[in-house]
Amino acid sequence: MPEKTDQQRHRHHRGRRGGRPPGFNREVYRRRNLVERCFNQLKSFRGIATRYEKTATSYEAAVTLASLLLWA
Template identity: 60%
Template sequence: LLADKAYTSRKNRRYLRRRGIQHIIPERLDQQRHRQNRGSRGGRPTGFDSEHYKKRNTVERAINRLKGFRAVATRYEKRAYIYLGTVTLAALTIWLRT
């Protein structure tokens, strides 16, 4: 799971850990300072892989490109298989343009 700093709360991390979901969420600066001020009672730093987190940007840009197609962004189709075809066609169009 890749998420931004808005989802960095202890509650979210604890939930993901309990479910066995690996997560890469950057820690906010105020949370880092609070943890460091507590010393050894503050716990260990969160595991954050910055190289893996950079791939999140690629996925977000691809989704935003797909949203450039009105039919994908608004989802007028009632049936899922028709919507899947629309998304596939939009992805092919983007791929052919690049």
């Protein structure tokens, strides 16, 4: 996805301060991305996305079942 021109100008204006933060860790970011993609796949199940179940126990069971279906 191309970067917007105003963002490029802003980054250029900031100079060396305009890049990634100094604490950026590529491995941690990859793991975070993996977890976020997993949550997005779980939300493709309508009952989980809309919190159809009323009790916490049944919601947890639905999330467990959906996780097993995705894993299998």
